[in-house]
Every structure is written in structure tokens, then in C-alpha cells.
Amino acid sequence: MIDDVTRRAALALVAFVWLVATAPSAQAADPSIIGNWEIIEAAPAPWTRPENHAALAADGKGLMHLVISFTPKAVNSKFKLFSCKRRVTYEPVELPVDTLFQGNLPEPNPAAVAARMGFPKGDIPSVDVKCINAKFTFHFRDPDTAMFNLDRVIYTLKRR
Numbered sequence: 001m002i003d004d005v006t007r008r009a010a011l012a013l014v015a016f017v018w019l020v021a022t023a024p025s026a027q028a029a030d031p032s033i034i035g036n037w038e039i040i041e042a043a044p045a046p047w048t049r050p051e052n053h054a055a056l057a058a059d060g061k062g063l064m065h066l067v068i069s070f071t072p073k074a075v076n077s078k079f080k081l082f083s084c085k086r087r088v089t090y091e092p093v094e095l096p097v098d099t100l101f102q103g104n105l106p107e108p109n110p111a112a113v114a115a116r117m118g119f120p121k122g123d124i125p126s127v128d129v130k131c132i133n134a135k136f137t138f139h140f141r142d143p144d145t146a147m148f149n150l151d152r153v154i155y156t157l158k159r160r
Helices: 004-022 050-061 097-103 110-115
Strands: 034-042 065-068 091-096 124-130 135-142 145-150 153-160
Touching: 050 153, 091 097, 091 135, 097 110, 097 124, 097 135, 097 153
Parallel strands: none
Antiparallel strands: 034 065, 034 153, 091 124, 124 135, 135 145, 145 153
16 A cells, blocks of 8 residues: 555656646757847948948947847837837747858858857857848847847847
8 A cells, every 4th residue: 555655756756747748848949039139239240341340330339229029929129120010930940150140151161250259169049030021030149149130230139
């Protein structure tokens, strides 16, 4: 006959196994962009000509501290390009380093450029955000830091 303590322990173990088995999986390859993000840095893209860097840096300052809110059904911000009230889709992808920023990282060693930008080795977790008026790919340096390219400026977002 099973005593009361053993029965409770067995039930607790069964409950724990059931919770683990039915919990939604959270994989590092599927980063979540859902939430509020702030642009904290803007820098000329590494493939741009040095003589254009001053103008690109000035352009990038215009979006500094912009907050972008990604919700399951919309993207909201004060910047019209990042304001989409319907038909938003999010597609997690893992990209080889040489395809980051539409494959524009400079040769002969795009992996070295990506490492200087703070990306880890290997494939980079990214999210394609598609809206009726735009499509952007956000590349994750870590779960709370993402980067994207707009008009030859690389913007860095931090989760708020």
C-alpha cells in the first residue's frame, strides 16, 4: 500500500512532467521582438564610403530615442514607416552571417565585420517583420538588442 507522502510525491512528479511537456517551447532561434524597443544608436553602415559617413550619421540622429512597440497585431511608433495597424506578420529566421543586412557586410570577411558589430558566431537569430507598407529584418545580437538597416544607417534597438 502506498502511503500518503509517496502518493503526493508521485502526483507532484506527474504534474511537473505534464507541465514541462505541454509548455510552449522557447528556442533561442526564435527571438521575440514583441514588446517596446528604443533606438539607442545609429551608425553609418560598414559598407558605405567614408566620405558619406558624416551625412549618414546626421541622418541617423533623426531616429534616436524613437520607441517602437511591436504587438501581435500591430507595430506602433511616431515614425510613420514603423506604424502599421494591420496585416503585420513576424517570421523568425536564422541567417548566416554573410547574409546579414541583405548580404551587404563587406568582403573578404563579413564574419569579422559582424563580430565587430557585436554579433555572436554562427547563424544569427533574426525576425522578418512584414507590414502593408514595409518589410524589415531585425538581427539579434542578444535577446534584448537588435539591429536593422534603413537607408545605409545601422540602427541599434534595446528592449525597454
